[in-house]
Amino acid sequence: MSAEQDILQELAGRDYEFGFETDIEMDIAPPGLNEDIIRFISAKKNEPEWLLEWRLKGFQLFQKLAMPTWQNFKLPEVDFQSVSYYAAPKNKVKYESLDEVDPELLRTFEKLGIPLEEQKMLSGVAVDAVFDSVSVATTFKKQLNELGIIFCSFTEAVQEHPELLRKYLGTVVPQSDNIYAALNCAVFSDGSFVYIPKGVRCPMELSTYFRINAKNTGQFERTLIVADEGSYVSYLEGCTAPMRDENQLHAAVVELIAMDNAEIKYSTVQNWYPGDADGKGGIYNFVTKRGICKGKNSKISWTQVETGSAITWKYPGVILQGDNSIGEFYSVAVTSKRQVADTGTKMVHIGKNTRSRIISKGISAIHGQNTYRGLVKVGPNATNARNFTQCDSLLIGDRCGAHTFPYIESKNNTAMVEHEATTSKIGEDQVFYLNQRGIDSEQAVNMIVNGYAKEVLNQLPMEFAVEAQKLLSITLEGSVG
Amino acid sequence: MTTIASNIPSLYDTLPAQFSTLTAGAQWPEARKEAFDRFQALGGFPTVKVEDWKYTNVIPFFRSLQTLQLPAPIAITEAQLEATGLLLPDVYRIVLLNGELQPQLSELPPAKQATVLKMSEAAAEPAFTAHFNNSQKLAEHHFAQLNTAFFTNGLFIEAKAKAQVEKPLHIIHLYHNTSSLLVNPRHLWVAQEGASIQIIESAAGLDGSGTMVVNSVVEAVTTERSQMSHYQLQTGGGQLRFINQTLVQQRGKSLYNNYTFTLSESELVRNNLNISLDDERTETHLFGFYIATGNQLVDNHTSVDHRMPNCESNELYRGVLMDKATGVFNGKIYVHEDAQKTNAFQQNNNLVISPEANIYTKPQLEIFADDVKCSHGTTIGQVSEEALFYLKARGIGDAMARSMLVKAFAFDITAQVKIPAVRKQVEQLATRYLSAAVNN
Numbered sequence: 001m002s003a004e005q006d007i008l009q010e011l012a013g014r015d016y017e018f019g020f021e022t023d024i025e026m027d028i029a030p031p032g033l034n035e036d037i038i039r040f041i042s043a044k045k046n047e048p049e050w051l052l053e054w055r056l057k058g059f060q061l062f063q064k065l066a067m068p069t070w071q072n073f074k075l076p077e078v079d080f081q082s083v084s085y086y087a088a089p090k091n092k093v094k095y096e097s098l099d100e101v102d103p104e105l106l107r108t109f110e111k112l113g114i115p116l117e118e119q120k121m122l123s124g125v126a127v128d129a130v131f132d133s134v135s136v137a138t139t140f141k142k143q144l145n146e147l148g149i150i151f152c153s154f155t156e157a158v159q160e161h162p163e164l165l166r167k168y169l170g171t172v173v174p175q176s177d178n179i180y181a182a183l184n185c186a187v188f189s190d191g192s193f194v195y196i197p198k199g200v201r202c203p204m205e206l207s208t209y210f211r212i213n214a215k216n217t218g219q220f221e222r223t224l225i226v227a228d229e230g231s232y233v234s235y236l237e238g239c240t241a242p243m244r245d246e247n248q249l250h251a252a253v254v255e256l257i258a259m260d261n262a263e264i265k266y267s268t269v270q271n272w273y274p275g276d277a278d279g280k281g282g283i284y285n286f287v288t289k290r291g292i293c294k295g296k297n298s299k300i301s302w303t304q305v306e307t308g309s310a311i312t313w314k315y316p317g318v319i320l321q322g323d324n325s326i327g328e329f330y331s332v333a334v335t336s337k338r339q340v341a342d343t344g345t346k347m348v349h350i351g352k353n354t355r356s357r358i359i360s361k362g363i364s365a366i367h368g369q370n371t372y373r374g375l376v377k378v379g380p381n382a383t384n385a386r387n388f389t390q391c392d393s394l395l396i397g398d399r400c401g402a403h404t405f406p407y408i409e410s411k412n413n414t415a416m417v418e419h420e421a422t423t424s425k426i427g428e429d430q431v432f433y434l435n436q437r438g439i440d441s442e443q444a445v446n447m448i449v450n451g452y453a454k455e456v457l458n459q460l461p462m463e464f465a466v467e468a469q470k471l472l473s474i475t476l477e478g479s480v481g
Numbered sequence: 482m483t484t485i486a487s488n489i490p491s492l493y494d495t496l497p498a499q500f501s502t503l504t505a506g507a508q509w510p511e512a513r514k515e516a517f518d519r520f521q522a523l524g525g526f527p528t529v530k531v532e533d534w535k536y537t538n539v540i541p542f543f544r545s546l547q548t549l550q551l552p553a554p555i556a557i558t559e560a561q562l563e564a565t566g567l568l569l570p571d572v573y574r575i576v577l578l579n580g581e582l583q584p585q586l587s588e589l590p591p592a593k594q595a596t597v598l599k600m601s602e603a604a605a606e607p608a609f610t611a612h613f614n615n616s617q618k619l620a621e622h623h624f625a626q627l628n629t630a631f632f633t634n635g636l637f638i639e640a641k642a643k644a645q646v647e648k649p650l651h652i653i654h655l656y657h658n659t660s661s662l663l664v665n666p667r668h669l670w671v672a673q674e675g676a677s678i679q680i681i682e683s684a685a686g687l688d689g690s691g692t693m694v695v696n697s698v699v700e701a702v703t704t705e706r707s708q709m710s711h712y713q714l715q716t717g718g719g720q721l722r723f724i725n726q727t728l729v730q731q732r733g734k735s736l737y738n739n740y741t742f743t744l745s746e747s748e749l750v751r752n753n754l755n756i757s758l759d760d761e762r763t764e765t766h767l768f769g770f771y772i773a774t775g776n777q778l779v780d781n782h783t784s785v786d787h788r789m790p791n792c793e794s795n796e797l798y799r800g801v802l803m804d805k806a807t808g809v810f811n812g813k814i815y816v817h818e819d820a821q822k823t824n825a826f827q828q829n830n831n832l833v834i835s836p837e838a839n840i841y842t843k844p845q846l847e848i849f850a851d852d853v854k855c856s857h858g859t860t861i862g863q864v865s866e867e868a869l870f871y872l873k874a875r876g877i878g879d880a881m882a883r884s885m886l887v888k889a890f891a892f893d894i895t896a897q898v899k900i901p902a903v904r905k906q907v908e909q910l911a912t913r914y915l916s917a918a919v920n921n
């Protein structure tokens with residue numbers, strides 16, 4: 001009895017551990033994930049009540065949802081409580097000059113042909129005052145404003161365009177979609193918001209690259225792109241240069257919405273740190289990307305070149321709701337060293353005369369494991385739906401793997417669905433042929449790989465395509481001979 | 482693992498009691514016990530949450546079942562056999578009733594070519610002890626475990642070393658029930674070194690009452706340089722539902738051909754065909770053809786496991802889906818690290834005739850070796866309007882033209898059949914189903 005009393009006494013006397021003082025002046029939230037942290041993030045960003053509620057709902061779902069078990073790799077355990085979910089955006093300066101930076105990294109920059117100032121920025125060196133990326137970005141911003149295009153950070157959008165945000169946020173990727181999407185809903189830090197008004201053709205490739213240079217957006221990004229009737233936009237994400245990043249887990253969400261006759265082209269080049277030769281320390285890239293062709297004759301096209309990250313796990317998909325809408329997916333995924341990619345797409349045909357096209361090129365080298373996982377679903381009302389899928393795998397070395405899991409579900413007898421897949425290696429005779437013409441083996445392999453991936457690389461905007469080609473060569477370095 | 486114990490209270494809950502009464506004093510008690518434990522550990526009957534059963538919900542089919550107790554045997558007349566319409570000329574006819582050999586209706590091959598025994602009498606055979614319950618893949622299948630636990634009887638066939646079994650063995654599976662029943666036949670077929678054998682299976686249900694789920698397991702082993710051709714003619718009437726496990730282990734330089742033709746009225750047909758290539762230079766051909774009508778669900782899950790170098794596998798499955806039928810195809814090719822120089826091909830084509838038919842197909846490749854040639858393809862489509870127009874322009878009527886095109890699609894597969902009588906029977910059956918569809 002008395003022992004019980006003692007415990008009660010002790011408990012009563014203790015400070016309330018779970019309380020959390022919201023200190024707006026703080027720059028970094030303490031590690032841990034709970035409702036208070038979410039309130040803190042929301043307050044810090046001065047968000048309206050509905051968004052806070054929305055975040056909290058996401059958190060509840062995150063607690064409820066189970067970790068997936070179907071993926072074709074061993075899911076590393078992530079300790080969600082050890083992560084700090086908010087850090088004030090500021091330029092981190094790690095080195096005083098480029099001389100201190102890892103020479104290996106500099107060599108890669110050189111091969112990619114990245115300007116000196118950008119090299120500094122990417123590797124975290126203090127940037128000269130001369131190089132002002134912010135001013136570059138603002139020039140573009142003015143031009144876009146004249147057309148009525150909204151292109152801003154998510155935080156800005158919350159303040160300036162809450163009505164648009166509220167209308168579209170979470171309509172393509174529901175909060176309950178998967179556990180990482182739910183987590184993103186709860187703690188998303190920032191991201192981009194794009195709105196293209198009716199009938200406007202965006203005059204330039206929108207890129208987060210410029211914006212990220214100005215501001216570090218962190219690991220839980222959220223992108224929302226809305227293309228209103230008859231508009232067109234091409235959006236580039238990522239960057240070919242290896243990004244220095246301390247956050248291991250990246251769980252972004254991207255939502256695309258295309259209205260009648262609108263077209264969205266979304267290109268990704270991802271080259272995050274893949275970890276060392278034993279696979280230690282790489283980035284986990286767990287992203288939920290989905291677009292909806294809401295209107296008639298709309299089109300969404302995903303292009304991705306995935307060369308980085310220890311684990312790439314994402315399935316950019318398209319819901320083809322509007323009649324005559326088109327969904328496309330072009331992908332090159334390279335896994336080398338101990339990298340893992342489990343990627344592919346979902347094409348959900350709902351409207352009539354909808355078409356989808358999937359071209360996936362996987363390249364595995366050394367110990368890399370590459371999985372294509374896709375779903376083509378034709379609903380009962382999707383008359384005359386048409387799909388073509390091609391997924392090819394290229395194996396370099398005898399300890400890597402290529403896997404294909406294409407799910408095809410058709411509930412309509414007018415659907416035409418085709419799927420084909422091949423697996424092959426780089427032929428010795430092909431390399432020999434090139435050797436004979438004075439091209440060394442490594443270069444020969446690069447040529448063959450680039451030829452193999454050409455169909456996808458051609459989809460990228462020109463500057464990106466050139467860099468992506470170089471990137472493939474660099475990623476495959478050391479896999480031959 | 483997902484348990485659905487509560488979904489089938491009447492059957493699943495009674496299984497432990499039925500297990501202790503039905504298998505009391507039965508042969509191979511350890512194997513049965515182990516399998517039953519494993520079945521329970523796997524979660525009992527698989528739900529759609531289990532990846533391999535994602536599109537095939539077996540629960541409703543088991544809900545009405547009560548027992549695993551076979552009814553008292555009945556006498557079967559020659560006339561009853563005739564009436565099934567399945568008899569083939571020039572074969573060794575072997576008749577089974579609920580998995581039990583009927584010697585009076587059967588003609589066995591000469592003993593120097595092949596041994597044919599009831600499983601219950603084969604325990605002393607060296608080939609039996611070497612291969613019975615030996616397939617590693619058994620452990621993966623819920624229903625194979627259930628079968629091992631409860632199986633009643635079946636056929637042990639051993640083609641003797643270097644023997645060329647002259648005529649095909651035609652096994653006619655007859656099923657009879659007086660109440661809703663789950664029956665578990667079990668077979669073991671071995672082709673010894675250099676032997677060659679052809680086995681044809683047909684099935685028919687006799688008049689009875691209630692429904693019947695046939696959960697059968699065939700373990701087949703082809704040893705060095707042997708050849709086995711295996712025809713599964715899945716015929717049979719409306720009261721039958723089939724869950725088949727065919728587990729094949731191939732040794733060096735052997736050849737295994739499988740022909741699976743599903744032309745039945747049964748509401749559920751699920752085939753699990755597993756081929757394990759355990760040695761070098763084997764050759765495997767899998768051909769499948771299915772027609773699904775009414776509310777039928779035809780599900781083919783095949784897997785080819787390339788474990789060793791220099792093996793070749795070739796798979797071609799085609800299906801025609803009508804009415805509200807559902808077709809499922811899951812083809813898996815697994816190439817292990819050591820299986821260099823593998824040549825694997827897989828194709829699945831589906832012709833969807835009715836607006837309400839569904840098809841789920843998943844050709845799956847898992848490849849860990851680099852010096853391989855693997856490809857797969859799958860299509861879903863309908864009769865080409867262009868081809869139809871071409872025929873019509875030549876004065877052929879719509880129905881006739883359609884029928885020609887559908888048949889051309891289907892008979893690509895039946896053309897692979899090496900036994901003329903089997904081909905004729907299959908094509909006749911197919912024509913019967915197809916003409917019904919085309920004339921609609």
